[in-house]
Amino acid sequence: MSKIKETIKSEDELREILGTPSKLVENKVITYLDGNCIEFLAKSPFLVMSTANENGACDASPRGDAPGFVHVLDEKHLVIPERPGNKRIDSMRNILTNPSVGLIFIIPGLEETLRINGRAEIIKDEELLQKMEAQGKIPLLGICVEVEECFIHCAKAFKRSKLWDPESWTNQKNLPSPAKILSEHAKIPNQEVQKLLQESYTKRLY
Structure with a gap:
């Protein structure tokens, strides 16, 4: 039996407790990669990708390489190279049955992050994958994401955690x-x- 005694059941309850977002927060979401977002991606060496299968079971997986390892195709599409991992392929198995993904891009030392939500597919386009060669190795596959939402996330979590402050480590x-x-x-x-x-x-x- 759960030890939790009270839970929230509706958005109305949430809003009553937490309030509503400011105009800045409401208006910050765009549906494409502008020059600012592309610059952010070019300087980011790390991201976390969230996926879920057809039953809603979730997974979050880190991806990392040299800054700019994510290839921008155009203002609506980016490609994440699939580097060697542990062969569980959790993210890709989820994408096969549920293409919705959420990405958080991180730049070391910067407390704000870039969030991108969209729909993904697994690609094996050799000509495209060659552009993401690293250490003499061409990735066997890539994850192409069609951007649906893109926005900057505030720094509060990083400030509270002091993530980039070596003295807090x-x-x-x-x-x-x-x-x-x-x-x-x-x-x-x-x-x-x-x-x-x-x-x-x-x-x-x-």
Whole structure:
């Protein structure tokens, strides 16, 4: 039985508690990539992509490479190269049954982010994929997103978390151990996990 006693059931309830957005917030959304957004993408080395399958089960996946790794086709389309990963292909399997995606682009040191919502498809256009070559490797596939919404997201979350402030960071010695977590979850010895991770990061990055 849930320990939650009260929940919100309607947008009216939400608005009563949280209020309505300002005119700036209401009017900031555009439906295409203008020069400002294209410049932002050219300087962004990292994004998080949110997808959901046909049943609504969600997934959020990071993507990263050198700044500008996302290729802008035109004001309505961008392509994210599919670099080698863990072969779960969660995002792409979701896109096959539900093309709606949400993207958040991040630039290190900048507290505002760029959000893009749209519809995606998986592409294997060789001529296009060649333009996204990195470290001598051409991606096998790409994710093309048709832009439906594009807007700047405010910096409050980054300011509250002090994400870019090194003085707020946890000491390296006190960070969680990904190898330990993987070892316990996958029931594989820690040393073997560390070896597998090292091989993956050094030999299969591209």
